[in-house]
Amino acid sequence: MSGFDTGRLYSxxxxxxxxxxxxxxxxxxxxxNLFDFVQRFRHGNDYIYRDxxxxxLLAKQNVLDVAVEHIALWNQQLAQQLNDRPGDVLPLFxxxxxxxxRNILHxxxxxxxxxxxxxxxVTLRSSANLFSMRDLHADNVAQLVRIPGIVxxxxxxxxxxxxxxxxxxxxxxxxxxxxxxxxxxxxLPRYCDAEKVNGQQCSTxxxxxxxxxxxxxxxxxxxxxxxxxxxxxxxxxxxMLLSIDRTLTGxxxxxxxxxxxxxxSTFSSTKGKAGSGRGNAVALRxxxxxxxxxxxxxxxxxxRGMARMFSARDEEEFARLARTPDLYExxxxxxxxxxxxxxxxxxxxxxxxxxxxxxxLPDGMRLRGDINVLLLGxxxxxxxxxxxxxxxxSPIAVYTSGKGSSAAGLTASVQRDAQSREFYLxxxxxxxxxGGVVCIDEFDKMRDEDRVAIHEAMEQQTISIAxxxxxxxxxxxxxxxxxxxxxxxxxxxxxxxxxxxxxxxxILSRFDMIxxxxxxxxxxxDRAIAKHVMNIHMNRQDDQxxxxxxxxxxxxxxxxxxxxxxxxxxxxxxxxxxxEKLSSHFVALRKQVAQVERDNDERSSIPITVRQLExxxxxxxxxxxxxxxxTVREEHVxxxxxxxxxxxxxxxxxxxxxxxxxxxxxxxxxxxEREIRRRVPIGWTVSxxxxxxxxxxxxxxxxxxLERTLFILEKREVIKFGNxxxxxxxxxx
Numbered sequence: 001m002s003g004f005d006t007g008r009l010y011s012x013x014x015x016x017x018x019x020x021x022x023x024x025x026x027x028x029x030x031x032x033n034l035f036d037f038v039q040r041f042r043h044g045n046d047y048i049y050r051d052x053x054x055x056x057l058l059a060k061q062n063v064l065d066v067a068v069e070h071i072a073l074w075n076q077q078l079a080q081q082l083n084d085r086p087g088d089v090l091p092l093f094x095x096x097x098x099x100x101x102r103n104i105l106h107x108x109x110x111x112x113x114x115x116x117x118x119x120x121x122v123t124l125r126s127s128a129n130l131f132s133m134r135d136l137h138a139d140n141v142a143q144l145v146r147i148p149g150i151v152x153x154x155x156x157x158x159x160x161x162x163x164x165x166x167x168x169x170x171x172x173x174x175x176x177x178x179x180x181x182x183x184x185x186x187x188l189p190r191y192c193d194a195e196k197v198n199g200q201q202c203s204t205x206x207x208x209x210x211x212x213x214x215x216x217x218x219x220x221x222x223x224x225x226x227x228x229x230x231x232x233x234x235x236x237x238x239x240m241l242l243s244i245d246r247t248l249t250g251x252x253x254x255x256x257x258x259x260x261x262x263x264x265s266t267f268s269s270t271k272g273k274a275g276s277g278r279g280n281a282v283a284l285r286x287x288x289x290x291x292x293x294x295x296x297x298x299x300x301x302x303x304r305g306m307a308r309m310f311s312a313r314d315e316e317e318f319a320r321l322a323r324t325p326d327l328y329e330x331x332x333x334x335x336x337x338x339x340x341x342x343x344x345x346x347x348x349x350x351x352x353x354x355x356x357x358x359x360x361l362p363d364g365m366r367l368r369g370d371i372n373v374l375l376l377g378x379x380x381x382x383x384x385x386x387x388x389x390x391x392x393x394s395p396i397a398v399y400t401s402g403k404g405s406s407a408a409g410l411t412a413s414v415q416r417d418a419q420s421r422e423f424y425l426x427x428x429x430x431x432x433x434x435g436g437v438v439c440i441d442e443f444d445k446m447r448d449e450d451r452v453a454i455h456e457a458m459e460q461q462t463i464s465i466a467x468x469x470x471x472x473x474x475x476x477x478x479x480x481x482x483x484x485x486x487x488x489x490x491x492x493x494x495x496x497x498x499x500x501x502x503x504x505x506x507i508l509s510r511f512d513m514i515x516x517x518x519x520x521x522x523x524x525x526d527r528a529i530a531k532h533v534m535n536i537h538m539n540r541q542d543d544q545x546x547x548x549x550x551x552x553x554x555x556x557x558x559x560x561x562x563x564x565x566x567x568x569x570x571x572x573x574x575x576x577x578x579x580e581k582l583s584s585h586f587v588a589l590r591k592q593v594a595q596v597e598r599d600n601d602e603r604s605s606i607p608i609t610v611r612q613l614e615x616x617x618x619x620x621x622x623x624x625x626x627x628x629x630x631t632v633r634e635e636h637v638x639x640x641x642x643x644x645x646x647x648x649x650x651x652x653x654x655x656x657x658x659x660x661x662x663x664x665x666x667x668x669x670x671x672x673e674r675e676i677r678r679r680v681p682i683g684w685t686v687s688x689x690x691x692x693x694x695x696x697x698x699x700x701x702x703x704x705x706l707e708r709t710l711f712i713l714e715k716r717e718v719i720k721f722g723n724x725x726x727x728x729x730x731x732x733x
Contacts, residue, residue: 035099038064041073041074057104063122065293066123068144087265090263100117101117102115123293125295130147131145132230133239134238143263149225149226149257150224150257151252153254153424156424159216160179162178162217164179164186167210168207170202170206171206173195217246219243219245219249220245220249221243222244223242256297257396261291265288266286267288318562328623331350333346335349335389335390336389339389340528344647345515351643352370352372353390354567355371355625356620356625368459368460368461370479373482373511373512374484375517376484377491378490378517379489379490384441387483390437390439393559394560395560399439400439401441402442402445402446406450408428410430410457413425430454434475444487457476458480458507459611461475462474463475486502508606511648512619514648516650572621573631574621574632578632581637585641590608592649608649615648619640619643619644620637669708675695676719680719683731684729685729688726691710710728716732718731
């Protein structure tokens with residue numbers, strides 16, 4: 001009997017308990033089962049939950065994280081109850097954990113009285129199937145569900161009462177009323193039921209709340225939006241309100257990708273006014289999720305750049321991939337394999353996916369590591385298809401079109417909370433894609449004031465907001481991949497890049513690479529493209545090389561994981577030889593641009609500034625990162641320079657004719673224009689061959705100048721071509 005010496009209180013049931021209290025699903029029995037589970041569940045030789053609870057209590061964290069699968073292993077019926085009636089079982093679970101905590105903190109008490117255990121929160125982890133917001137129906141109400149999504153806005157923390165302490169005005173009796181968590185309101189009782197003194201009846205609605213005696217917990221409201229890739233075409237993304245309390249609060253920010261486990265509940269909304277018919281409909285209720293567990297995806301903004309978890313097998317696979325010969329070429333050909341050619345553009349897009357290394361200088365200044373690319377070119381060159389592919393291949397991506405995007409939609413908007421009437425921020429596309437890529441199609445169709453809104457996001461990688469009394473800075477560490485058409489719809493060879501590209505120098509200098517994609521007329525290339533397109537449309541499997549070409553060597557899923565791995569684990573640095581090569585190369589580039597500007601007698605619309613030097617550094621880093629190399633070597637720099645020459649430098653020099661400057665060409669065109677007006681009176685027709693003979697062969701004008709002059713005159717409606725452009729008719733003045 002030595003066990004009784006410790007002075008504990010023991011109780012034994014004297015009367016035979018009623019059958020109901022011994023039923024397997026009775027609350028007392030359920031609580032006892034859960035207490036057993038916490039105390040005795042073990043994995044191997046470890047009592048997981050007992051040890052975890054002890055560690056948390058020592059760290060002053062009153063919380064226990066439980067895996068639902070473990071409960072199912074322990075007692076299948078208990079797990080079923082938790083799934084079907086979480087609202088009833090969770091309070092019992094917390095009571096059981098409170099009892100276990102009391103046993104841990106106060107195992108023995110000398111005076112027979114043991115202090116109460118602390119209130120503990122139980123959070124659940126589950127690997128159950130994910131529900132889409134569209135799949136939640138009325139049958140799921142009050143059940144445990146798991147929903148993925150992106151946090152659009154998170155409210156500030158507020159205090160919510162769990163027990164209200166109320167006092168009757170008349171008889172001064174006090175009572176404590178428990179309050180259910182969530183958005184549901186609470187109504188005070190109308191009548192006092194305390195024992196009456198002198199038979200005096202208390203008046204109706206006698207209760208006042210004693211705020212200092214109530215028990216409060218932290219609470220937060222979060223708005224969750226469906227992930228963009230789960231929204232069916234033509235539908236608006238759905239939203240859901242989440243109610244988060246105690247230790248789960250303050251863990252998410254707008255832009256976090258999360259999976260929320262919780263109880264699907266309803267509350268009656270106060271939005272419907274009494275006269276509108278909605279307010280009177282007591283049975284119409286609005287759904288929300290009472291969160292009991294959060295999983296935060298580590299790569300997004302919510303993960304704060306923490307490394308994503310990769311298994312040892314994954315790491316081996318990636319190391320093997322990094323050692324593949326010609327990996328750079330293979331990655332480039334695996335990007336949008338169904339699009340023919342454009343290999344250099346695909347290489348640039350591969351660089352954009354991997355990105356350079358971001359740096360924080362000793363004075364706190366940040367240098368971005370993300371690469372921005374602009375594709376400018378003729379319609380029908382598969383620019384949008386490339387953007388769509390990047391949206392699929394990047395771990396985090398948002399696709400948007402220029403015409404349908406406003407400045408607030410791209411950056412952030414200030415909304416007003418319906419309940420608390422406070423302002424809060426709602427992140428736009430650039431915030432949601434933090435840590436990924438924003439694909440902006442139809443970039444030239446955006447209004448200028450909207451385009452200015454992304455200047456800061458592209459270079460400083462932050463979005464500063466000062467609206468409605470809110471001044472704050474949001475992160476937008478994103479790469480921008482933009483596609484645009486030139487001013488006249490097609491690229492006009494006769495005009496300078498400045499006349500073709502209608503963007504300001506400020507935005508152009510923020511792009512690391514600018515590609516001018518022209519629709520060249522070349523018979524051999526046209527044949528190859530036609531054959532490629534035919535094979536894709538006929539879904540032909542017989543030709544092995546064609547089949548290989550349409551699939552790509554590295555599939556999208558592997559590429560996505562490899563990109564995430566390289567971004568989180570690898571940050572190459574420049575070697576001394578590479579940096580020497582880069583600096584001399586930059587000086588040569590500036591000299592070349594100065595020469596082009598001198599020749600054409602005008603400033604280049606595409607600037608080559610220090611930003612472009614940083615761009616080449618970032619490109620070199622990302623070429624090195626593809627093979628997980630820790631340093632940038634000379635061959636990486638050579639490839640980055642070659643890409644830069646092919647893209648931006650090509651665009652700077654576009655439109656200048658070999659052997660003559662643009663100023664000389666302009667002069668010649670003006671002379672020719674006067675001559676042609678003199679030579680062909682209004683209403684007359686002359687063949688183009690005759691004009692060529694007279695001006696080019698006889699007077700020594702260049703063929704290029706004649707073509708340009710005729711092109712300009714046709715635009716001004718001075719002449720008209722006929723008979724397949726062989727005849728020229730003067731129609732106007």
